Amino acid sequence: MEIKETIDQIIGEFENFDDWMDKYNYLIDMGKALPLIEDKYKTESNLIVGCQSRVWLHSSYSDGKILFTADSDAVITKGIVFLLIRIFSGHTPAEIIDAQTEFIDKIGLREHLSPTRSNGLVSMIKQIKLYALAYKTQESLES
Amino acid sequence: MYDKLTSGTIRQDFPILGRQVYGKPLIYFDNAATTQKPHQVIEAISKYYYEDNANVHRGVHYLSQQATNAFEDVRKQVAAFLNAGNSREIIFTKGTTDSINLVAATFGRMIVNEGDEILVSAMEHHANIVPWQMLCEEKKAHLKVIPVSDSGELDLEALVSLLNYRTRLLAITHVSNTLGTINPVKEIVAMAHSKGIPVLLDGAQGVSHMPVDVQDLDCDFYCFSGHKLYGPMGIGVLYGKEELLNRMPPYQGGGEMIDQVTFEKTTYNELPYKFEAGTPNVADVIGLGAAISYLSDIGVENIGKWESELLDYATSKLKQIGGITFYGEAKHKASVISFLINGIHPYDAGVIIDHMGIAVRTGTHCTQPLMDRFGISGTIRASMAFYNTRSEIDGLIKAVEQVKKMFR
Numbered sequence: 001m002e003i004k005e006t007i008d009q010i011i012g013e014f015e016n017f018d019d020w021m022d023k024y025n026y027l028i029d030m031g032k033a034l035p036l037i038e039d040k041y042k043t044e045s046n047l048i049v050g051c052q053s054r055v056w057l058h059s060s061y062s063d064g065k066i067l068f069t070a071d072s073d074a075v076i077t078k079g080i081v082f083l084l085i086r087i088f089s090g091h092t093p094a095e096i097i098d099a100q101t102e103f104i105d106k107i108g109l110r111e112h113l114s115p116t117r118s119n120g121l122v123s124m125i126k127q128i129k130l131y132a133l134a135y136k137t138q139e140s141l142e143s
Numbered sequence: 144m145y146d147k148l149t150s151g152t153i154r155q156d157f158p159i160l161g162r163q164v165y166g167k168p169l170i171y172f173d174n175a176a177t178t179q180k181p182h183q184v185i186e187a188i189s190k191y192y193y194e195d196n197a198n199v200h201r202g203v204h205y206l207s208q209q210a211t212n213a214f215e216d217v218r219k220q221v222a223a224f225l226n227a228g229n230s231r232e233i234i235f236t237k238g239t240t241d242s243i244n245l246v247a248a249t250f251g252r253m254i255v256n257e258g259d260e261i262l263v264s265a266m267e268h269h270a271n272i273v274p275w276q277m278l279c280e281e282k283k284a285h286l287k288v289i290p291v292s293d294s295g296e297l298d299l300e301a302l303v304s305l306l307n308y309r310t311r312l313l314a315i316t317h318v319s320n321t322l323g324t325i326n327p328v329k330e331i332v333a334m335a336h337s338k339g340i341p342v343l344l345d346g347a348q349g350v351s352h353m354p355v356d357v358q359d360l361d362c363d364f365y366c367f368s369g370h371k372l373y374g375p376m377g378i379g380v381l382y383g384k385e386e387l388l389n390r391m392p393p394y395q396g397g398g399e400m401i402d403q404v405t406f407e408k409t410t411y412n413e414l415p416y417k418f419e420a421g422t423p424n425v426a427d428v429i430g431l432g433a434a435i436s437y438l439s440d441i442g443v444e445n446i447g448k449w450e451s452e453l454l455d456y457a458t459s460k461l462k463q464i465g466g467i468t469f470y471g472e473a474k475h476k477a478s479v480i481s482f483l484i485n486g487i488h489p490y491d492a493g494v495i496i497d498h499m500g501i502a503v504r505t506g507t508h509c510t511q512p513l514m515d516r517f518g519i520s521g522t523i524r525a526s527m528a529f530y531n532t533r534s535e536i537d538g539l540i541k542a543v544e545q546v547k548k549m550f551r
Contacts, residue, residue, distance in 0.1 A: 020165070020498050021549075028491075028549060052506055053490040054520070073520070074488035075550060 003095055006087045007103045014107040023108065027079030034082055037069040048127050053077045055124060059131040064092050066135055068128065080109065080121060088128050093139065096132035101125050144441055148449040151532045153441070156181040160530060167500030170535045175320050175348060175479055175526030176504055178373045180434070187433035188375060191426045199425055200399060200416070214425050217432035218415070224435050225365060225382050226356040231414040232388065235423055238379035239347040240270040242366035243314070245381055245418060246343055247274035249391040250364075251312065257283040260309045262340075264289040264297055264326075265516050266319045269509045271345045275314060284311075291516055295322035295471035302331065306338050313342045317349030317365075321508040321524065322471025323454075323479030325353075332361050341387070347371055351528070352450060352477040354443045357382050369427060374434030378427035381418070388414050395420040446529040450478035453527045457536045464543060470522050478527040481508075484546055489521045492546045496523070499542040 001009075017023040041058035048055045053074030060067045068089040072078040087103075088096050104121060147153040154160045157179045162169050171179060191213075197206035199214045215230075222230040236242045251274075255261065261275045265288050272286075279286045287305050290298045297315075306313070313335045318325050332342045343364040349355055350367045357365050364387075369378035383391075393400055393411050397420035402410040411417050438446065457480055461467050470481040484492055493505030506521040507514045514521060525539060 024495065024498070025549060052493075052521070053488055074490040076491050076494050077488075 003087055003091055003099045007100075010083060010087070011103055011106045024076060027076050027083075029079070030082045031072075031075035031078035031080075034078070036078065036082065036085065037071040041069065042071060048123050055081060057081075057124065057127055057131075059135075061135050061138075064139075065090055066093060066096065066132060068131075070124075081124060084124055084128060093132040093136035097129060097136065145445045145449070148441070148445060148529050151530075154530050154532075156183065156437075157530055158182055158185070164500050164502075165498055170501040170531075170538050172525040172527060172531065172535070172539060173502045173504050174351075174528040174531075175371070175508075175524065177370045177376070178351065178528055179530070180373055180375070180430075181437050183437045184374055184430050184433045188426050188430040191429045195429075196426070198422055210425055213432075214423070214428050217428045217435075220432050220435055221380055224350075224355075224439070225380075226358050227382050228358060228385065232382055232385050234381040234383065234388070234415045234418045235428055236366075236379040236381050237377055237424070238368040238370070239345060239366045240274075240379075242364075242379050242381035243270055243343070243345065244274045245394045246364050246366075246383070247278045249394050249418075250341075250383075250387065251275070251278045252282075253391060255279075255282045255284050255311045258309065259284040259311045260287050260307070261285075262287045262289065262302075262305055262310050262313045262315075264302075264315050265291040266295070266297070266322060266324065266510065266513050267314075267316055268320055268345065268347070269511070270347075271314055271316060271343075272512065275312075285309075288512075289315075291322075291513065294473055295319065295324045296473045297324075297326055297331075299327075299331075299334075303334055306335055306340055308338075310335075310338070310340050313340055314345070315342065316345040316347075317355075318346075318352060318477045318479075319471065319510075319513075320348045320479070320526075321481055321510045321513055321522070322473065323476040323481070323526075324471055324473040325349075325475040325477055327475075328362065329360050336361065348477060348479070351438075351446075352443075353447045363387055369431040369434065372431070372434055373438060375427040375430035378424050378431050380431075385414065388418070391418075393417050393420070397421045399423070441529065449529050450527055453531055453533070453536065454478040454480070456533055457525065457527065457539070460536060460540045461543065464540065464547070466547065467543075470517055470519070479524065480526075481522040481524045483519065483522055484543060484550075487546060487550045489523045491550060492523050492543070495546045495549060496539070496542045499538070499545065501539055501542050503539070 042056045046056040046058050048057055053072050055072045057070045068085050070081045072081055159179050197210040199211040201207055218230045218233050221233045276286055289302045317328050328344055335342045341363040344362045346365050346367040351372050363384050365382040367380050370376040400412050400417050400420040402412050466485045468483045489505040496503055504524045
């Protein structure tokens with residue numbers, strides 16, 4: 001599935017929620033259900049700065065695609081990280097770099113998360129795009 | 144007056160308390176971060192800009208003199224509020240952080256040399272750590288730390304043993320912003336003075352909860368911020384003993400702080416102007432004056448009494464829920480409760496509590512070393528003011544129960 005399709009799918013899912021509590025219950029369920037990362041990758045160097053909770057993001061690269069795994073010590077954050085992984089993992093560096101990220105507004109996460117918190121979300125996306133940029137540079141050096 | 148607190152009618156003085164967030168009535172429990180402002184303060188500031196604005200200590204014209212008088216009257220008012228010996232000992236700053244930095248940059252640089260020690264405690268706000276750390280780095284001096292007990296109290300025996308012939312200054316908080324602990328500062332000052340060591344008290348969380356008498360405490364410096372005292376942001380106070388302030392070099396250079404300026408040599412103005420370079424924040428000084436008048440009308444004792452009732456009520460209600468760990472269970476506490484809901488990250492709890500219209504703080508509260516001391520990444524902090532009510536506490540309890548339900 002293309003990045004845009006996944007984003008549209010997520011926007012659709014979030015439209016079903018009538019109130020904030022349903023939305024957060026969904027994020028909590030996502031956050032609880034998923035072991036997202038191997039413990040050995042929960043390292044200092046995989047920590048994303050700018051989040052009130054700790055977020056680890058690990059990337060690997062094979063067959064031209066980037067795979068992301070992640071975790072957080074806060075459940076809601078983990079739910080949000082899961083959304084990002086659903087969107088970005090398994091795509092090429094170029095697709096990730098070009099992806100639009102306005103969906104955060106559409107699913108009402110920015111309006112419901114205060115600036116410092118949504119900066120955390122912004123930091124996560126920035127980090128994902130940075131990884132993509134690094135792999136893209138690597139690709140062009142190798143070709 | 145006290146019944147205005149118990150009945151909650153005092154809330155009518157605070158316009159913001161009538162607003163809603165997320166469609167729910169705002170419950171404001173982040174008073175240790177900043178307090179809300181009564182309309183008396185807001186009106187004093189706007190009246191100043193509408194009718195009285197002029198630069199101070201400059202012109203002979205009517206408005207300038209009127210502004211100067213009003214500005215200097217607040218200085219006298221602050222001196223009386225702290226029971227300082229005279230108003231020359233009151234320096235207007237931007238806030239507590241600015242006050243501490245002023246002392247570090249002037250007094251600190253003057254007295255600290257290589258190998259010397261500055262003593263702080265493990266419960267200090269970053270504002271009472273970092274300026275001293277920077278000074279120590281510059282002077283090759285050492286920062287020493289008084290440990291904190293599990294209940295959140297200072298280890299006074301350790302304090303005594305840490306005060307030695309190399310100690311140049313003890314800088315300590317009056318009330319912990321994270322734990323609520325009220326430190327026995329009068330005794331601490333006496334302990335330090337018995338060894339000839341001066342003491343700076345960080346009063347950012349002190350002045351709003353209890354009467355402060357700097358002569359009785361005998362501290363050498365006392366700092367506080369206007370915005371945590373129901374006054375405006377961007378204004379603060381440094382009290383210093385006159386004899387020390389006179390010995391200290393100036394802080395920033397500029398207008399107002401000078402006596403005579405030539406390109407060869409400049410002589411400095413006398414106290415307190417020596418430490419107030421540039422045009423001061425006149426409007427917010429006026430606002431601070433209005434805040435102090437307002438608080439004096441209510442009576443700081445009344446405020447402390449009601450807040451301590453709220454603290455007891457909230458603590459016992461939270462205890463009834465169960466599964467809560469408290470941080471800061473000192474015998475003497477201001478109305479600050481730091482806690483964690485067992486097994487739930489404070490960020491997760493904070494997001495849900497916020498959506499229920501309740502403003503609490505989650506995180507490290509600018510006290511990362513203290514979080515390390517307790518081995519946690521942060522807490523949920525509810526800090527109460529005299530305008531809070533029991534029913535608002537009931538609201539918080541409901542929110543905490545909701546959090547427990549959602550993350551179970």
